[in-house]
Amino acid sequence: MNQHLKSNSIAGRDVAAHLHSQTNPTRFEETGPLIIARGEGIRIFDDAGKPYIDAMAGLWCASLGFNNERLAAAATKQYAELGFYHTFFNRTHAPAVDLAEKLLELTGMAGGKAYFATSGSEANETMVKLAWIYHTVRGKPTKRKVIARDRAFHGSTIAAASMCGLTFMHREFGLPIAGFVHTLCPDPYRNMLPDESEEQFSQRLADELEKLILREGPDTIAAFIAEPINAGGGIVVPPKDYFARIQAVLEKYDILCLDDEIVCGFARTGNWFGKETVGMQPDMMSLAKGLSSAYFPISAVVMAPKIYETVKQFNERGGSFGHGFTNSGHPVGVAVALEAIKIYEDMDAVEHVRKLGARLRGHFDDISGRFPIVGQVRGAGLMLGIEIVADRETRAPFAPALQAGPAFDQIAYENGLICRCMGDTLGFSPPLIVTESDVDEIAGLCEKSLRGLMIHLLPN
Ligand SMILES: Cc1ncc(COP(=O)(O)O)c(C=O)c1O
Known part of the structure; x- marks a missing residue:
């Protein structure tokens, strides 16, 4: 046995007790952590x-x-003031309000709302549920399916993993579940034909999307989800006019555009959000990772006013938005995120x-x-x-x-x-x-x- 895997070592105890994400179990037992x-x-x-x-x-x-010491200090200060409170049943606290306002300002979703969760997967699934409400309230309850793209990564929970276009996220679990379909990855290096211009390639991708929508039935499709630049599928930068052409198709069939900014957000691509880098105009955005520089498990969805309006309308007879996570808007998470954003601004x-x-x-x-x-x-x-x-x-x-x-x-x-x-x-x-x-x-x-x-x- 590998010496450092002795049973009383951290490595040995880790091998004995801990199942690791995205790790081959047999190899791990040999090599340790x-x-x-x-x-x-x-x-x-x-x-x-x-x-x-x-x-x-x-x-x-x-x-x-x-x-980062500023993030550590922000967390410590908030832990001392209010180490936990939830945001169910109209509860709130000042840092959550500050962060919600800040996210709406930064993302350009003025008049919309921010919703907090704790992981990127939860944020993406929240967007799907909001898309379902949106269509239901507008009299189109059959619009339920989500179109994602080959090679996409959108998370590990069941619907988020179903939105992934990567077989290693599906093969052990019989995924994707019904209602999650995939269209082509806009990778010019691998998928553009030899005699095709970038514009022709974008148009072909838009045509393929339209064919998929017609095959599935436009009345069954709720949303299309994409990262501005696909991170986990190999850093795929779409051709310049890709999103303009894709969004024209989405508009034609009344399909929402969901922007997964979990990697691309918060300056990663050289703009505050990846949507600016690629010319995407989403109806909702999911944020995580850089939101708190990952110092706290916090994510968010920011939504256009029209999305929020349908949540309100659905519940106008007294129901409540039936969604939420214990740690949605956790005070320490939002305090850390606010500080991270201040640092991004300062630098x-x-x-x-x-x-x-x-x-x-x-x-x-x-x-x-x-x-x-x-x-x-x-x-x-x-x-x-x-x-x-x-x-x-x-x-x-x-x-x-x-x-x-x-x-x-x-x-x-x-x-x-x-x-x-x-x-x-x-x-x-x-x-x-x-x-x-x-x-x-x-x-x-x-x-x-x-x-x-x-x-x-x-x-x-
Ligand atoms: C683009 C993208 N979306 C969603 C997720 C899922 O986030 P989480 O692991 O916080 O659920 C990830 C995680 O790597 C990601 O890269």
Whole structure:
């Protein structure tokens, strides 16, 4: 047995007692966990004291790094004043009101409402339920289905996982459940035809969406959900006019547009929200992760006034909105989120991300010139992907058995860099607080790891 898995060690006890998300159980029992002992800025340290730059901000979420003192102080202050209260039965508290107002202002949903939950999955499922109310009140109760996209990630609860377009989220559970269907992923690198322009590609995607709607029956479709830039499916940036064309189809068939901003929100793509980066005009948005820099499990839905109006109308004879989570609007969560937003404003996160994102992108473009296995560099702001390929000319992928992406992750990890492959796309989404020298270091470690990968893949 691996020495560090002795039964009285943290690793051994972890293996004995703890089931991990997105982890192979058999391999885990052999290797044990990576124990994270502490964080400092963009770095984490394992229990042996080895530092790693976490160039994924954990799970695209710790935008302010791993030991932000202002966030810790905001939490401590709020715990001392009111450590818990709920927001059911018309209860509220000042920080929840402040955050609701702030989110409506930032997202441009003036006159609408903010609703709080505790995870991204819950926020996405909340949007689905709101879409159902919306259509029911307008006399269209059969509009229930949700269209998501291939390669999408929207969460792990049953409906959220059903909205995912990734087989690893479905295969153990018999998902998706009925009523959740998928349309094409707008990936120009993989799905655009050789003789197609970007505009033609967007139009084909819109036509395919329309065909799906007609096949399923327009009277059965409630909503379409998309991230502005698909994160977990491989940092897929849609063509420029994609959302304009998609939204024209949605409007034609009275289908709501749900914007999952859980990764893209809060400056990640170089605008406050990803919708600005890609020209999306949603009816509702889900927020989480960067909302509190992941220092507290909090999420939110912001909705246009027309959505709220239907919730009100549905209940005009005295019913209550029959939805809610114990920790919806938790006082510490909203206090931490308010402080995170203040920090983003103080550091001018949008401008900072544009500048540092351009610098990292510049490094990756240079690297691409030196490594024939780099097929494409893509992304926006500080959300960048490098797709590696066996043949740059033909875009032929590596044989799946080579596990090229995971091999890169392992080599990078050994070099002290945490990134995350999605298939053979190497993902980078560092904390937004990165400095110029951090970005240079990430690029240097990436290059070193690509060299290691070349040796691993082509040893001779
Ligand atoms: C785009 C997107 N939506 C939703 C979720 C689900 O969020 P949570 O894990 O907080 O439920 C995630 C999580 O990674 C995500 O990346």
